[in-house]
Amino acid sequence: MTRHRSSFLVLALVAASGLSIAADDPGGLPEDARLNALFRDYLTETFHREPLSATRLGEHGFDDKLDDLSPEAREANLQLRRDTLARLRKEVVVDRLSRPSKIDYDVFLRHLESTIWLGETFHPFRDDPRVYGDYATESVYLLLTQSSLPREVNRRNALERMRQVPRVLETARKTIGRPPRVKVETAIRQTEGAVGFYKTELFRLAGDPPGEGQLAADAAKLVGLLSDYLAFLKTEVLPRSTDDWRIGRELFVKKLDYELDAGLTADEVLAEAEREAVRVETEMSVFARQIWSEFFPGVAVPPDDPAGRSEMTRRVLERIGDDHGTADSLVADARSTVHAIKDFISARKILALPEPDQCRIIEMPEFMRGNSVAYLNPAPPLDSRGSSEYSISPPPADWSRERADSLLREYNRSMLKILTIHEAYPGHYVQLEYSNKCPSFIRLVLSSGTFAEGWAVYTEQMMLDQGFGGGDVKLRLQQLKFYLRAVVNAILDNKMHCGAMTDAEARDLLMNRAFQTEGEAVGKIIRSKQSSCQLSTYFVGRTAFYRLRQSVQREQGDRFDLARFHEAALSEGTLPVKFLPELVRARLAVTKEK
Structure with a gap:
């Protein structure tokens, strides 16, 4: 965020x-x-x-x-x-x-x-x-x-x-x-x-x-x-x-159109998110099956039906969540992920990282808490020497031990790597540093949240596809869980504001469908009530980047260069994703001629 x-x-x-x-x-x-x-x-x-x-x-x-x-x-x-x-x-x-x-x-x-x-x-x-x-x-x-x-x-x-x-x-x-x-x-x-x-x-x-x-x-x-x-x-x-x-369906539909600016209606976003949720759930069950025996040796795999696959995935994720830090170590644990991620980006030529690095990882100030567990407060575009803050919020001191433990299990050591990819490298921090160098004055300062969140979600799978984590199935399962969260965000956003989804129904969606812990689910329900339409930007933006990447890669075949594609995508500002195909192809054509 x-x-x-x-x-x-x-x-x-x-x-x-x-x-x-x-x-x-x-x-x-x-x-x-x-x-x-x-x-x-x-x-x-x-x-x-x-x-x-x-x-x-x-x-x-x-x-x-x-x-x-x-x-x-x-x-x-x-x-x-x-x-x-x-x-x-x-x-x-x-x-x-x-x-x-x-x-x-x-x-x-x-x-x-x-x-x-x-x-x-x-x-x-x-x-x-x-x-x-x-x-x-x-x-x-x-x-x-x-x-x-x-x-x-x-x-x-x-x-x-x-x-x-x-x-x-x-x-x-x-x-x-x-x-x-x-x-x-x-x-x-x-x-x-x-x-x-x-x-x-x-x-x-x-x-x-x-x-x-x-x-x-x-x-x-x-x-x-x-x-x-x-x-x-x-x-x-x-x-x-x-x-x-609730803002109601009529206002939600119009506000979502302005927020996304992607040429999609509210109904189209919901339908696509519901289809994608089913696909991701199936993929998660494939990876969960691979590591079931590591966590449950000698125990029969649950039945191969929807309920059994869901149970299998949930139980494996719970065991992965056992490996987590404490409230006092959460920020330090996130910092410890940075060097390996940055080294991988450079070694695999994902894209050129900003120099000098001006991203600080801090504990979220108390007066900014209450909307999310983490956010990136970007360097302002008119102060080139300003820094960015990747802020993380430990469980509040007044939470019960059980609720705090639930949040820490959600943000376990594997999940913190995905979170750092999303918020910082090569996610929000890197993208916004590129954006701050955009030659268009208007695009320098008027930005699209669908682009920003979409890029950050896109990088999560991309990094693992390129080999980050060395094929660690647990890390892949956490990445898919994090992506499923983005997909379900769009479903939750629509049904909370267009329909009459209750807290109990929302908890069921988040915990039983998206495998989120209770602490994360409670926080997301609060966030969905406090905002509208922003939760849909993650899924819609990621889909735009992912589909464009597939299309360009098909067109270019063996000539496709991942770093060049990424740098082309980030060099035109944080603009509405509807312009991405045209601008990326134009920039790639120019760099090819050079």
Whole structure:
């Protein structure tokens, strides 16, 4: 999973300032320059209105400011997008654009249309108290962890932002209505993490001694305000919260179309995912049968029927899960997988790895937990010296021993290798480093979550197909289980929001169909209630990459070069997958001629 750049549909605009970009492309057409100028105007204005978006993308000219979250300001921001969309349709003649700029036009147009529709349809500042945490804590955290400006500058900007957090919390109190309970509960846990951040972690990141100086004084004030806000969430918002979290079929269908931008309907995605789930289950049973006798010597293999094959696979996976670390060692265990994976990528010429390596593996901050076990927080595209964070969340301290053990069994030593492939090498981290070098300004900053998640899932099988793990059947079974999770994500996403799937039915799907442990299943159900459509991006994106790879490889035969294919696929930005076939083939044709 990636944060912030996972989709261009997020309400907090993911965009970059044009201040550091040349005004014109001397090799482009006049209409191309007109499109880029309009985009720069839009972004420059956006950054004045939404400073946190600027920070996220590496434009540091607004790091000492925080967004105005009042209803009037948010409506003005939405109007800016409406006006920009009208200008785009009126001022830019599509037929006069070069082919690359026609793609940029489509990306920009869809971004505006989707953010306008989302802003008019959903109301997260009223219905999702989690959003305020981004402004209260993440806005400061990013300055101290990702900005390449001098530490003292980042510290000074952090102080300025901290002094504006009370305004954010006051807006939250006035704005939050009757949100879904599941979102309130996550907001409570994240706010507890925010209190802890301002008590301790802030000082480590800023390089200041705890309890001394102006930073300590301002942090103490925020601890008090956040504690009061936490009480507000617990005593006022939680009691009035609802169980109304489904968005319904009509909204899901339209939102999914914007989220995927892949030319597939919701019904088509569901039908294909259900077919693929059956295929993957069958393949898993083949590998489980190969190692049954290793775990159960002398015990008869279960009957060769659907129920028996499922039982066999589940029991083998449970035994593989026995080999796991502890809550304290989870992050270190993930770090230990990196060197072997990177060495393999280089030795087998999977693709060229980014240099220098700027990916840090860290324990997920408390105030960011509650949505997933791991994510990649990518380096911002406008700050080339910024770093990425591959964050992993150990089981929360308040979990029961049984529930914590369930999560650790899910993320056993074999699964951690697959997770690191997905999140970092050659998954999200590598892909987004390539994306940050994309020559298209628009594609540099407007990104598709379907592309990002699809690439990460594609790499899991690809790495093992190329020989990573030396043919370890246990590792292959874990990879298939991880992929089945992506497939079932799409089924869960649809049935939770389009239908009336209950928690019990969801648990049955995740645990008995997808072989997930209880801890993982509970977390995924919570995540599916808190979001919609994002869970479908993994399967749809992976299918796009996998089918394109098969098609190109068939066309090229013995001339096919895996590294060249991968680098072609990653060099055009994190763009909608509907453009992949055209752009990859065009780039491969150019590199062949050279």
